[in-house]
Amino acid sequence: MAEVEPGTGPSEFDFRIGGHERFGVAFQGVSYTYDARYYDIVPGQRLVYSYEMYAGAARISVSVATIEFAEAESGTRLTWTEQGAYLDGFEGAEAPRLREGGTSEMLDGLAKYLA
Template identity: 35%
Template sequence: MSDQDSSRGRSAGAGDVRHDTFTIVRHLNAPPAEVFAAFADTEVRRRWAKLPGSGSAYHHEFRVGGGETAQGTFTVLDAPPERLDYRSRYLDIVPDRRIVYVYASTVNDVLRWTSLVTVQLDGDAGSTDLTWTEQVAFLTRTGDGSADLPHLRGATALRLNGLAVTLQPTETPGHPTSFTHLLDR
């Protein structure tokens, strides 16, 4: 998708911002401390939180006032490459319980959307219920905008599937890990 192609994307006017909210809940087979660490530890985070495409560069500083930046290029057949830019800032971090941050997503130098994300972790020594709530403002829509929220929600669900896989114990011979339970969420 190209933001310069007026038939596929358009900039929203001052009164043309679309606001949406969605929540995704995941039951993870890891204690809250491990789930929290998967957000905080940059090396672990790269296993599940990535930009699509190639040539991505990341910087992550997990602290209130810190944040993450990521840039990359996404290419699909018969379309020009898209330059992706992601920038976040952490507003509130309560170890093993809550992470609140804001982020902006830019495609080809056009600000597409901004979001406020709250990640809540509730659980015990054996498992965590993760609740991801995102309040998004779509500033530049794709076409009529009807696919924007499903696209963002779907990408977030895939990312959380990656988090679940990252938290799973490594596969041992004779005991393959099953990922089919991830597809139903």
């Protein structure tokens, strides 16, 4: 698998209700941008946000995500619910699988960090 080049695009982070997050990476010669807005932040309970993904100037997807946290016997249970619209056939039928794979990698990294 080709490596993502982190820090190769714009970056900003304003973590508050109404705040904005934006970052970019390069992957296989294409610049990708993640552009998010936070709608609900309840510490220790819930985070709701929406985001758009761009490949160059083309918007390729729009998603809304809810992350919920609940006490569990062994620590904290994290529930991630996301609905995405994949636009103009970008990445075709593989788009949901690729997005799920990226999210899984991110959560695996979080688990290693917290262990």
